Amino acid sequence: MDVFDPVRSGAADPRRRTNPLLDPRDLRLPRVAEPCVLVMFGITGDLARHKLLPAVYDLANRGLLSPSFSLVGVGRRPWSDEDMRDYVAANVRKRARTPWREAIWDQLAAGMRFVEFDSFTDDEAYARLTTVVEGLDADRGTSGNRAFYLSIPPGWFPAVTERIAASGLVDEAAGSWRRVVIEKPFGHDRASARELDELVGRIVRPDDVFRVDHYLGKETVQNILALRFANTMFEPLWNQRYVDHVQITMAEDIGIGTRAGYYDTIGSARDVIQNHLLQLLALTAMEEPTSMSAPQVRAEKEKVLAAVRLERDGLLDLDATTARGRYAAGYQGGVPVRAYLDEDGVAPDSRTETFAALRLEIANRRWAGVPFYLRAGKRLARRVTEVAVVFKQPPFLPFGPAATAGVGSNAVVLRIQPDEGITMRLASKVPGTQMELRDVSMDFGYGATFNEESPEAYERLILDALLGDAPLFPHQREVDLSWRILDPVIEHWAANGRPEDYRPGSWGPEGAHELLARDNRTWRRS
Known part of the structure; x- marks a missing residue:
């Protein structure tokens, strides 16, 4: 259920751009991200292992990523590209929500690269990263579109953002986009949050910053x-x-x-x-x-x-x-x-x-x-x-105190997790000869109502960041x-x-x- 964008523009879906017979309001057509490179800082961290990498695979498996989509991992391990592919495959097989499909994996793995960083202040590593990303633009047709996912401790944001800017990786180019995705916490108080915004604002426009609150x-x-x-x-x-x-x-x-x-x-x-x-x-x-x-x-x-x-x-x-x-x-x-x-x-x-x-x-x-x-x-x-x-x-109840002793307040309860759904609590008469009221519940559950499984939050958020669709990001x-x-x-x-x-x-x-x-x-x- 997609409540944030009921009338799709379809700008990111090449089928909608090239085929005038396709109505952009047709919700049966999925939104497919344009060719791009996703650079993931912190690819060896818990968040990447448990959420981000399985989400990327599931998006590809659902046909929501371009065949040219490429993933560049940044980390301190002395890995080759093949080492990274093995690492990603192991986590995907363990945690992905969609079945393993060899053809999808081969397509995804072909665009995977790893860049070793001794530290986030290693200027030579940023030069290597630039070479790898530009090589993917040429070899896989990613059109210069780049997203940088900073799944790293906030203390490293200044060093990383300054060097990304100095490397030219986020320099604007005609016909392509640059985006930065950052995880909470967004600072530890109001002053530090403003400092973080200033840092990220030096490398991309405000509308190209995507702050991840996975609850959204x-x-x-x-x-x-x-x-x-x-x-x-x-x-x-x-x-x-x-x-x-x-x-x-x-x-x-x-x-x-x-x-x-x-x-x-x-x-x-x-x-x-x-x-x-x-x-x-x-x-x-x-x-x-x-x-x-x-x-x-x-x-x-x-x-x-x-x-x-x-x-x-x-x-x-x-x-x-x-x-x-x-x-x-x-x-x-x-x-x-x-x-x-x-x-x-x-x-x-x-x-x-x-x-x-x-x-x-x-x-x-x-x-x-x-x-x-x-x-x-x-x-x-x-x-x-x-x-x-x-x-x-209610301002007045025509029933006696004994009849309403088991009645509380009406309530609408929106269950976010784990038993996703909505409960309405209201008063009803108990069957019998006496007028006795009791609270009852009317319940809607996602699992019992919809045949289609809801996408994992990070699937939706990663896809929306690649599409440039911002309603789910604070x-x-x-x-x-x-x-x-x-x-x-x-x-x-x-x-x-x-x-x-x-x-x-x-x-x-x-x-x-x-x-x-x-x-x-x-x-x-x-």
Whole structure:
């Protein structure tokens, strides 16, 4: 289901450009990326092994990449081109979602090259990279189109961007394009995010920078806009007159695993609230765009993020509107687990949170007075990501208290993962001679409804980056506004002691429950 671009221009599909009989609005025709070279920095990293390389193969297997598509890996290993092909093949065979097809693999492998870098400051390596990319332009007809995927630690961005620019790899050429794809985190605060934007802006235009938030590639996230703007029954109720509050949850039932080196420097709020959860908030709360083009969708999201406030009843009290915690030692699923401070690689004096919760308001006509509660954490009761829109109680009930004792608030729950779908909670009469009401659920599940399997998020995002299709990528202005919201919270926490411990397998620290209790509300038991 592609809700972001229902009327395709088809500019990137050569069949549409050359055949006037093909209607660009015909959604049966896939969008096929133009011939290009994808240069992947960090090709030996976890993200490339688990997500990026399988996604590239699956795109090729679905016929969505040009036969001339070429992949250049950049890494520190002393590999030949054949070594890289063996490495890619092993990861594709293990993790690809589509069947192995020898003909597709041979076509893809023919365009694979590897460039060894002793370090990202090795000027001679950039010269070799330039020679390889230009050779692919000549040998495989990639037309000078180049995308650079920076799957590397942010600390290396300055060195890499400066040398890519100095090498001439991103110099503009008539009839071809240059794009840069970068992974989160987009800085560690507002100032560093702006510095990163300035760095990348030196080598490509703002519209050619693609910031990857893989949540935006999920079908269930895109379906938020379809639910809201393609159905008359929801949008009239989607406002402060009928909505009591909104809860956005991203819970994981695992710890940090081997990510201590990364996680202990950022924590839960920077890791997922600044990007994933605030993007979900923006999509849930935004006004209807005039079209699903990237500028129009982006403009409406930016308006929402600019209107977000941390104040409660006009007062800024971050002790009352935020909560944080970290998991202690205990048992989860009957298995003993270590405390966060005992995880390998975590500093013994660490003050990093593994759970974060915020209460936000949106200062506009649609949402005035409606709190948005965001929470994210590790070692919680179960793995779930969802958006729950909870409605107000009816102003009058003609039923007696006994009849409605088992009735809660109506809710629309958008299940992002793992059980993708939508649940509507409403009241219904219990069969029998008495008037007794009880909450029931109406459920839509992707797996049970659609025969076609949803594409993996990175398939969609890589393809859209190669197509130059930007709605699924947050713009720098969105990143900047998100840090505007989060920076005061991070600064407040840094000045006010340690996170509160919580039990593994629970729903977080007591402070998170008190955050809602102040408003006479409770978290959903997802």
